[in-house]
Structure formats: structure tokens, C-alpha cells
Amino acid sequence: MQLAFVESFEPKTSDFRSQISRAFRNPPDTLLLLGLSPEIETLAKQLRELNKNIPLTSIEAFGLAQNKSAFNGSWYVDPAAPSRPFQERFKSKTGHEYTPPAAFAYDTVAIIAEAFEQTWRENEKPNRAKVAEAIHSIKNFKGVVGAL
Numbered sequence: 001m002q003l004a005f006v007e008s009f010e011p012k013t014s015d016f017r018s019q020i021s022r023a024f025r026n027p028p029d030t031l032l033l034l035g036l037s038p039e040i041e042t043l044a045k046q047l048r049e050l051n052k053n054i055p056l057t058s059i060e061a062f063g064l065a066q067n068k069s070a071f072n073g074s075w076y077v078d079p080a081a082p083s084r085p086f087q088e089r090f091k092s093k094t095g096h097e098y099t100p101p102a103a104f105a106y107d108t109v110a111i112i113a114e115a116f117e118q119t120w121r122e123n124e125k126p127n128r129a130k131v132a133e134a135i136h137s138i139k140n141f142k143g144v145v146g147a148l
Helices: 017-023 039-049 084-094 100-121 128-137
Strands: 056-059 075-077
Touching: 017 039, 039 056, 084 100, 100 128
Parallel strands: 056 075
Antiparallel strands: none
16 A cells, blocks of 8 residues: 555635545545545545545544435444443533544543553652553553453
């Protein structure tokens, strides 16, 4: 696999035709689309309108899209949903449904906190090296998205 084209876009972008044109100067085998709704659906729609019918893939973005039909026939990686108690706590505290980044951020902070606690339990004053060492020693951490 070879990376052939990288380009970013601003939120609220609605016309991707010039970027699509640049991407297809050397036609790719597939496109990895990373973005959020609604821009990512607009990009997929414009690809189809321009007859650029190649496989699309993503990480999370298609699963978070408001209009998932824009990605029919595409494949993507989507993380496991966090535990039901986490989802309920998240909604009660924020008023919003969780998103995968929120669950991963929660687990990341929990792992860092565990590393600090582990360093203190070993009667060590936490510093960058000791906390990093403790993070690397944590195995099978039971997070809200499962074992990490």
C-alpha cells in the first residue's frame, strides 16, 4: 500500500470537486476519508456524482455520519461501544449521546491516573519517566470500551 494523496478541508466545506480532481490525477485504488458529518457525506456524494466509483474506507467517520447511506458498500473500522453504564452517565452529565472519541478519552485519562497512583504506591514521586514506565506496565486495563 502506498499513500498517494493527502489533503485536508475546513469545517463547513461544501465543494470538494477541486480536491477530488487533484486526488485523481494519479487514480487511487481506494480513498481513506477522515472527517465529520455533514462534510464527509458531501464528499462521498460528490465522488459519486463525478463517477469516481472506487472503494471508500474510514475510521469511525462513516459510523458517526448523519446520512450513512452515502457510504453503502463501503467498509470502515468502528470501535466497540462503551459499557451501558458509561453511556448513561455520559448522557446524564452532558445531555448528549457519547461518541467513540469521548469513551477513548475517558479510558486514556483513567490509564494515566492509574499510572500516577501506581507510581505513588511504589513510594515514588511521579515524574515523566516513572509515569511512562507505569503506563507501559499496565496490561488488560478494564476500560469502558473493554480490555485495553
